[in-house]
Amino acid sequence: MFADTRFTRMEDVRAQLSTLVAPVQWGVSLPSDVLNWGALALSDQRALVEENRRLREQILTLSHRVQRMASLTAENVRLRELLSAAQQDEVPFITAELLSLDPDPFTHQMVLDRGRRDGVYVGQPVMDASGLVGQITAVSAYSSRVLLLADASHALPVQVNRNGLRFIAQGAGDYEALTVRHVPDTADIRENDLLTTSGLAGRFPAGYPVARVIRVEHDPGEPFARVTAAPVARLQRSRHFLLLFPPPAPSVPGEGEWDRELSESAIEAARMLIGLPPQGGLLQEQALQDRALQEEER
Secondary structure, three states, X not given: OHHHHHOOOHHHHHHHHXXXXXXXXXXXXXXXXXXXXXXXXXXHHHHHHHHHHXXXXXXXXXXXXXXXXXXXXXHHHHHHHHOOOOOOOOOOEEEEEEEEEOOOOOOOEEEEOOOHHHOOOOOOEEEOOOOEEEEEEEEOOOOEEEEEOOOOOOEEEEEEOOOOOEEEEEEEEEOOEEEEEEEEOOOOOOOOOEEEEOOXXXXXXXXXXXXXXXXXXXXXXXXXXEEEEEEOXXXXXXXXXXXXXXXXXXXXXXXXXXXXXXXXXXXXXXXXXXXXXXXXXXXXXXXXXXXXXXXXXX
């Protein structure tokens, strides 16, 4: 120890001794390394077995739902044929992946890896595997920005899946809560009710899950109940999304247009209101004069 502290040559000796002792150290640590590797392998195997069991159960559950859905779809098709209703086509979509989240704590937005070159447009609905996430608010060539349901500036028309009552669901600035606006105190809405898109605004196709009611509060003397719902989409956990391409909303005949030609009765009524003589007599007199001129020419 005295030589090690006083002379620098001992550093070379220490390095050579460390090289000689290294195989011994490896041999001593080998049993513990083998045990650790075996424990890790067994734990990974148990985790894989448990995950495999859960996935098998999930496959069986989804298979049952698919079989039930096939029966309901066939029944729905038959009923729509009986009612001569229009056929509902599948909504096309593309997949997208999360790029980034807005760091502003007072806004709830995210950026996806799909843009204008993929056909993305402003107002396009965005979903994940569980339900509606939000809508596109800005588009660039290779990315797009999504306004989430939880944002306080976002609202959409919804309906109660159980009875069809229609309301407005607005973001509350919280990933776990939406506010259902202007719900009459006597409305038939209960906890655990599923809220779906109503399709009335023409932006979101009807029938997609939005939220589930978690709280209904009635205050005596107040005309509206306080209703809170939790989004069914995993707003804070999902990384993969669907961008829907719903068909354009059918236009209402005559909506946004005025009749360019007025009827004679409307013209007569307008002339009487402003104090002019009825135009019908003038028209008849002009027609008689034209007919007389035609007879003279003959």
